[in-house]
Amino acid sequence: MYYQVTDFYDPIGQKEISSKCPDCGSQNCLELHFYQKRIETPFSKKVSKKVTGVLVCRNTETEISPVLWTNEIENYFNTEKSKLKLHSTGLKFNKWFYFILIVPTLLILGGIGYSMWEHNTYMNQSASIENSAVGDKVMVMQTFLEKNSTKSYGNTWYQIIGIDSDTIFLKQHADFSNEDGFDFDLEDKNFTGETIKASLPRFKERSVMGFDYTDMKFSGYITDIQKKE
Ligand SMILES: [Zn+2]
Known part of the structure; x- marks a missing residue:
């Protein structure tokens, strides 16, 4: 990074001094001017003690080079310098x-x-999915396969309508959409789609696999859950 430092x-x-120029x-033509150094960067300002x-x-309106200063001028300089009221020093950030x-x-x-x-939400969601019960609804990102190649994909919801040992029965929502943020109406009456049978252990791991469906192979991933109220 490049930035400018300016003194x-x-x-x-x-102070006017009476020494000979x-x-x-001539006499009485000399003036000492004192300056205090300040260093600025775009991020800070440092007032130094340096005078x-x-x-x-x-x-003649010229500056007299320090090499020409007499001892007397030097003494004036040091005395006057010691009397100066300096600006408070230190580093300030802007x-x-x-x-x-x-x-x-x-x-x-x-x-x-x-x-x-996000992690917490995911963990809470996973816990909810693991403890699914009849009446709960899950959102599933679903991919349909035809002869082992992807045919289509999108989101839908399923309502759990039954659990029998290792099998879970799901009733699909009327809507299926591959639009992001599609607004599903999750009222019970809208679950009018297909009833599918899936593996409960897989479901608990967020996976919905349709089996016994030769015409409609699909795999799905559970992305959300709404517990029955
Ligand atoms: Zn002079």
Whole structure:
């Protein structure tokens, strides 16, 4: 990732000094300007303790390079510097920092929460399916096979109308749809389709396999259950 780091120098004070100017030789033309360093990135702002000074001659309006400073100027600089009131230093983060830090965390937590919720829902559903009783309704994602190749698939519901040892009897809903989110009306009166016989142990593992059906081979997977009220 590329981002820009920028140094800023904030003015924090200035002072006229009476020393003789190393450039033009006049008296009372020198001014010390003090700056405090601030470092900014798109995510943070750091005010440092670092103070720099610039010496300017008002006569010639030029900056006097530190190599030309006399000891006297140096002393002025150090004395004045020690009297300065600095901006409070430290590192501050802006909203972007929190944004890039927090948003992915929330997304991750959200993802974990969602998959736990999903897992829980699945486990609860599986427990409900295992304890199926007459009157319960299950949604089945069903694939019809013809000569061992897939013919069609879609969703339908079945109502459990009987359980006899290892066999479960299911009555199909009038509707069969391969539309996502098709709205099935689950009132008892709408279960007017075929009655099928399936294996109870397989049913408890979410699988509905029609047997004894030479003309209508299918396999189905239970995706939802509605317990009898
Ligand atoms: Zn000067």
